[in-house]
Amino acid sequence: MSEPARRMHLGLTIWPTGFHPGAWRLPGSRNDGNSNPRLLQHAARTAERGRFDFFFIGDRLVGLTASQFAAPNEVLRPEALTLAANIAGITEHIGLITTVNTTYSDPYNVARAAATIDHLSGGRVGLNIVTGKNVEAARNFGRDQHWDNEHRYDWATEYIQVLQLLWDSWEDDARVADTVTGQFVDPDRVHHIDFEGKFFSVRGPLNVERPVQGQIPIINAGASERSRELGAQYSDLRFTNSSTLGLDGAREYYADLKNRLPHYGRSASDQLVVPGMAVYVEESQRAAHEAYTTLQRLLETSPVHRARLSEALGVAVTDAAPDAPLAEVADLAQLSDDGRRIADSARELYGRERVTVAEVNASFIRGGMFKEVVGSPSRVADVLEEWFSTGAADGFMIFPPTVPHGVEAFVDLVVPELQRRGLHHREYAGTTLREHFGLPRPLSRFATTPVGAAAVGSGR
Incomplete structure (x- = not known):
């Protein structure tokens, strides 16, 4: 091979x-x-x-x-x-x-x-x-x-x-x-x-x-x-x-x-x-989702985070109960394109279709830093x-x-x-x-200078 x-x-x-x-x-x-x-x-x-x-x-x-x-x-x-x-x-x-x-x-x-x-x-x-x-x-x-x-x-x-x-x-x-x-x-x-x-x-x-x-x-x-x-x-x-x-x-x-x-x-x-x-x-996939869920429950959030989530989803979830399933407090058909991606990402990360407002909020916060891969x-x-x-x-x-x-x-x-x-x-x-x-070792820029000659660098 x-x-x-x-x-x-x-x-x-x-x-x-x-x-x-x-x-x-x-x-x-x-x-x-x-x-x-x-x-x-x-x-x-x-x-x-x-x-x-x-x-x-x-x-x-x-x-x-x-x-x-x-x-x-x-x-x-x-x-x-x-x-x-x-x-x-x-x-x-x-x-x-x-x-x-x-x-x-x-x-x-x-x-x-x-x-x-x-x-x-x-x-x-x-x-x-x-x-x-x-x-x-x-x-x-x-x-x-x-x-x-x-x-x-x-x-x-x-x-x-x-x-x-x-x-x-x-x-x-x-x-x-x-x-x-x-x-x-x-x-x-x-x-x-x-x-x-x-x-x-x-x-x-x-x-x-x-x-x-x-x-x-x-x-x-x-x-x-x-x-x-x-x-x-x-x-x-x-x-x-x-x-x-x-x-x-x-x-x-x-x-x-x-x-x-x-x-x-x-x-x-x-x-x-x-x-x-x-x-x-x-x-296993199941163990990875469980580990992710455990850590996400320890994430500290604030009303500011919930307001940002509402803006990103395109529907208001600011006053919703944290443990309420997202599908029960928001019309998923009314989600913005970004909102659908956020909801789909949360389902993938938690490994289940039914995700709560708090879970979507947590995955939204962390996903803004780097892509998260769970599995x-x-x-x-x-x-x-x-x-x-x-x-x-x-x-x-x-x-x-x-x-x-x-x-x-x-x-x-x-x-x-x-x-x-x-x-x-x-x-x-x-x-x-x-x-x-995979990079070569470069020659010194001064190595080609004739012996005894001045070598000058300038930022101008």
């Missing part, structure tokens, strides 16, 4: 108390996931056992207690670069994508830290570039305002340019270590970058050797036009929430991202598009395969609703099914994150 041309790229995103906000309230669950090294390390090792391409570490610079009911993981959050370094020491193969907020950090420090982790991990780190969204973060860094979208992306563009120049400032063979002459470094192969842009003035060079991967992979997300263009120019992987658009919408989104690449001299294979999927999997291993694999094989995704970022059970369930139940179908590899084909992504 011949090997398939494409393999599904899988990443595990770590929300230490579980992606579902009620997960930590289940009997036997942990509520200290954000500061529990054993739990975090176990999740990474489990993903590595499942031959995931990468372990994704999100980050946030504020801890708002008001977020605790909708997103407890956003209240407490381990610092991403530090966690990536820790995970590098206890894993051997899995890539480590660590989030960096460019609006509130300095490119020299980040280039140095990322290059260090790349060496410590043997070439397994990637940087997820975010520009932030919280005004509270601005006040943590001595600013009165959080910059607007255009300013943040102008800044982020220069920031990435500086990162990449600094990673190239040491040529691969700059450390000669000649024991006969005593020369340790060839100064002609270590370069000032002399970057002068609108926001940054950086001379260089870095004081860490060129990363194992040459250039550390760049990842970004976001649906704005600026985000899409930044990704088209620089990103090796685009993380999306296009799963919320439905299969047809996700295909259109995928095509849009891929079609932007040639403008920057890139091909479709130069960038992976990976939507997020929240996966509830158990050994047996074969059912989950069917969904992933359809999206992967019909132009909607190159792979998926998996959001386990619970940790560690949700991680273990996906690896033990879904991964073998994907492998059986030839969609997911059984062994790692390479050792670096670039190799996991």
